[in-house]
Amino acid sequence: MSDTPFVHPCLSCGACCATFRVSMHWSETDPNLGGVVPAELTEPLDAHQVCMRGTWAKAPRCIALDAVIGQYSRCTIHAQRPQACRLVQASWEFGRADAQCDKARAVHGLKPLTPQDWPPGTGAPAAD
Ligand code: SF4
Numbered sequence: 001m002s003d004t005p006f007v008h009p010c011l012s013c014g015a016c017c018a019t020f021r022v023s024m025h026w027s028e029t030d031p032n033l034g035g036v037v038p039a040e041l042t043e044p045l046d047a048h049q050v051c052m053r054g055t056w057a058k059a060p061r062c063i064a065l066d067a068v069i070g071q072y073s074r075c076t077i078h079a080q081r082p083q084a085c086r087l088v089q090a091s092w093e094f095g096r097a098d099a100q101c102d103k104a105r106a107v108h109g110l111k112p113l114t115p116q117d118w119p120p121g122t123g124a125p126a127a128d
């Protein structure tokens with residue numbers, strides 16, 4: 001077994017933050033309603049929704065993303081990121097493939113994650 005410390009695959013990826021439109025109800029940006037997403041990093045989408053700046057584009061890339069896709073990645077507002085971002089799961093981290101993760105990685109020429117990308121003992125099937 002390798003002694004190499006495990007590094008979470010998302011930290012060398014970032015593909016999902018540069019593939020999809022990241023939208024949310026405007027209340028996620030309103031501190032009076034418990035919202036934590038910085039409003040200045042969003043733009044209006046419709047009467048009820050806003051989206052992260054940069055993600056409503058032909059080649060989406062979130063304004064809050066600090067990354068070279070496939071090399072390193074971090075969300076500069078990790079603790080304040082939208083719910084939509086919290087819902088994306090890296091494939092096989094919780095015992096199953098994730099279609100959004102696989103698609104985003106494919107868009108950027110990255111292979112899908114496999115169960116072997118996770119240390120033994122992780123990847124227990126998520127409860128339905
Ligand atoms: S595409 Fe998958 S592996 Fe890459 S950052 Fe998003 S969740 Fe993580």
Ligand code: SF4
Pocket residue numbers: 016017022052062063064065066074075076077078081082085
């Ligand atoms: S807010 Fe953070 S996690 Fe969400 S798309 Fe932007 S960089 Fe990615």
